[in-house]
Amino acid sequence: MSSPRSNKPKIVNGPGGYILQDVPHLIDYLPDLPTYPNPLQDNPAYSVVKQYFVDADDSVPEKVVVHKDGPRGIHFRRAGPRQKVYFESDEVHACIVTCGGLCPGLNTVIREIVSSLSYMYGVKRILGIDGGYRGFYAKNTIPLNSKVVNDIHKRGGTILGTSRGGHDTTKIVDSIQDRGINQVYIIGGDGSQRGASVIFEEIRRRGLKVAVVGIPKTIDNDIPVIDKSFGFDTAVEEAQRAINAAHVEAESNENGIGFVKLMGRYSGFIAMYATLASRDVDCCLIPESPFYLEGEGGLFEFVERRLKENGHMVIVLAEGAGQDLMCKSMESTLKDASGNKLLKDVGLWLSQSIKDYFNKNKMVMNLKYIDPTYMIRAVPSNASDNVYCTLLAQSAVHGAMAGYTGYTSGLVNGRQTYIPYYRITETQNNVVITDRMWARLLSSTNQPSFLGPKDIPEEKKELPETPLLDDGAVVCRYSSCD
Numbered sequence: 169m170s171s172p173r174s175n176k177p178k179i180v181n182g183p184g185g186y187i188l189q190d191v192p193h194l195i196d197y198l199p200d201l202p203t204y205p206n207p208l209q210d211n212p213a214y215s216v217v218k219q220y221f222v223d224a225d226d227s228v229p230e231k232v233v234v235h236k237d238g239p240r241g242i243h244f245r246r247a248g249p250r251q252k253v254y255f256e257s258d259e260v261h262a263c264i265v266t267c268g269g270l271c272p273g274l275n276t277v278i279r280e281i282v283s284s285l286s287y288m289y290g291v292k293r294i295l296g297i298d299g300g301y302r303g304f305y306a307k308n309t310i311p312l313n314s315k316v317v318n319d320i321h322k323r324g325g326t327i328l329g330t331s332r333g334g335h336d337t338t339k340i341v342d343s344i345q346d347r348g349i350n351q352v353y354i355i356g357g358d359g360s361q362r363g364a365s366v367i368f369e370e371i372r373r374r375g376l377k378v379a380v381v382g383i384p385k386t387i388d389n390d391i392p393v394i395d396k397s398f399g400f401d402t403a404v405e406e407a408q409r410a411i412n413a414a415h416v417e418a419e420s421n422e423n424g425i426g427f428v429k430l431m432g433r434y435s436g437f438i439a440m441y442a443t444l445a446s447r448d449v450d451c452c453l454i455p456e457s458p459f460y461l462e463g464e465g466g467l468f469e470f471v472e473r474r475l476k477e478n479g480h481m482v483i484v485l486a487e488g489a490g491q492d493l494m495c496k497s498m499e500s501t502l503k504d505a506s507g508n509k510l511l512k513d514v515g516l517w518l519s520q521s522i523k524d525y526f527n528k529n530k531m532v533m534n535l536k537y538i539d540p541t542y543m544i545r546a547v548p549s550n551a552s553d554n555v556y557c558t559l560l561a562q563s564a565v566h567g568a569m570a571g572y573t574g575y576t577s578g579l580v581n582g583r584q585t586y587i588p589y590y591r592i593t594e595t596q597n598n599v600v601i602t603d604r605m606w607a608r609l610l611s612s613t614n615q616p617s618f619l620g621p622k623d624i625p626e627e628k629k630e631l632p633e634t635p636l637l638d639d640g641a642v643v644c645r646y647s648s649c650d
């Protein structure tokens with residue numbers, strides 16, 4: 169058996185400051201693996217497509233807006249089918265697992281991995297792992313084929329079940345080895361991708377011919393590098409229904425306040441985009457933007473003013489916002505099974521605080537609190553997310569068949585790419601409140617920023633980097649849609 173190679177990032181430097189942050193390949197530690205012609209070259213659907221196979225030297229820039237004299241910068245390997253594959257169809261034994269919280273589109277990704285493996289590559293052995301990482305060693309597997317997954321994209325949730333915690337690397341890799349699995353597809357968020365990374369390291373350490381592939385899932389859109397997560401559009405769309413209801417309630421009552429809590433543990437993207445999409449929201453509160461309640465420039469003063477001006481208002485709150493405002497005794501030190509901090513219900517607390525303020529000031533006010541959080545993530549994905557999930561799943565499969573491993577399949581500047589795990593797990597994607605997108609939100613709601621110049625760190629006062637195209641471009645990364 170070949171000895172495992174270094175686990176240092178694979179970086180390729182080229183002229184003009186070109187950097188490729190490459191992903192591992194099975195031949196990095198199994199150099200003598202045989203290759204086979206890609207069966208897609210005989211597939212009537214693809215054989216007519218000019219340049220269907222991706223050139224080995226194709227890569228996708230992380231930043232598409234560059235200064236004319238600037239370096240070419242970081243690139244990722246372009247996803248897609250390769251001329252040669254490292255697995256014969258009969259040899260492949262794939263498995264799929266879904267981990268972490270639900271997100272619209274999970275079933276679509278499962279369906280399309282199964283379809284791609286079976287229809288494009290003639291793979292017959294595909295297993296579903298039941299109930300997240302712990303399912304590898306604690307539960308029975310679910311055999312998957314095109315028939316089983318035929319209409320699952322029309323359902324919310326995941327047919328495989330999911331869970332938090334239970335990541336025991338040794339037991340998981342033992343199970344992969346014992347079952348003879350050689351392609352592992354892990355659909356999950358930042359925690360799951362960290363789990364995928366350690367599974368990959370252990371597989372490489374053992375010198376196994378097993379491709380480990382991550383597919384990024386996060387309703388919070390908190391995974392870095394990628395343009396956006398699948399299911400995010402659906403979540404924003406679904407949030408509109410709650411905001412509409414809040415608006416109807418608010419308008420119909422004297423000094424009505426419709427108060428909607430949305431998900432977003434550390435990143436307020438759903439709240440921000442739902443607010444921008446709706447136009448009915450008067451105030452959007454997200455974890456990235458600190459605010460305060462009492463006194464001049466505070467939330468209470470703003471709410472009172474807006475009610476006096478308009479007679480009603482709508483507030484949207486991301487669940488991670490204002491956690492620091494709740495009294496110390498309410499602060500939670502509890503964690504979920506994956507180690508994520510369990511948040512206190514800031515929505516209930518804040519709506520009660522607003523009620524108390526108006527009671528104290530003897531002003532009539534009718535607040536209706538709506539918490540659609542779990543309803544939003546339980547719906548099936550919409551049409552655009554379905555297409556996105558399909559491309560993501562196909563890219564993931566092409567990469568594994570081509571022998572790439574230890575990567576997350578993701579959309580970067582509108583192109584499918586393979587991203588090394590460390591780029592996905594090293595940071596979190598957050599709303600940049602000194603960026604233009606948040607400024608657009610502030611001008612659309614006309615809410616106070618709750619920040620003075622002294623609250624903005626020096627380095628943030630400079631213009632943020634502009635990672636994407638100008639307005640009107642097809643591609644739009646949610647962290648900075650400029």
Ligand SMILES: Nc1ncnc2c1ncn2[C@@H]1O[C@H](COP(=O)(O)OP(=O)(O)O)[C@@H](O)[C@H]1O
Nearest residue numbers: 268269332333335356357358359360362363506
């Ligand atoms: N650092 C880590 N190493 C290994 N596994 C992890 C790590 N962090 C999380 N996991 C596992 O990944 C799975 C999903 O993580 P979680 O944070 O609940 O959801 P998400 O993947 O959506 O962020 C859980 O089974 C958890 O045990």
Ligand SMILES: O=P(O)(O)OC[C@H]1O[C@](O)(COP(=O)(O)O)[C@@H](O)[C@@H]1O
Nearest residue numbers: 268269270357386387388431432433
């Ligand atoms: O109640 P659960 O299942 O722990 O999920 C709640 C959390 O799941 C999320 O929707 C998404 O979190 P993950 O991406 O880690 O799954 C968070 O916004 C929310 O705090």
Ligand SMILES: [Mg+2]
Nearest residue numbers: 268357358359
């Ligand atoms: Mg997470």
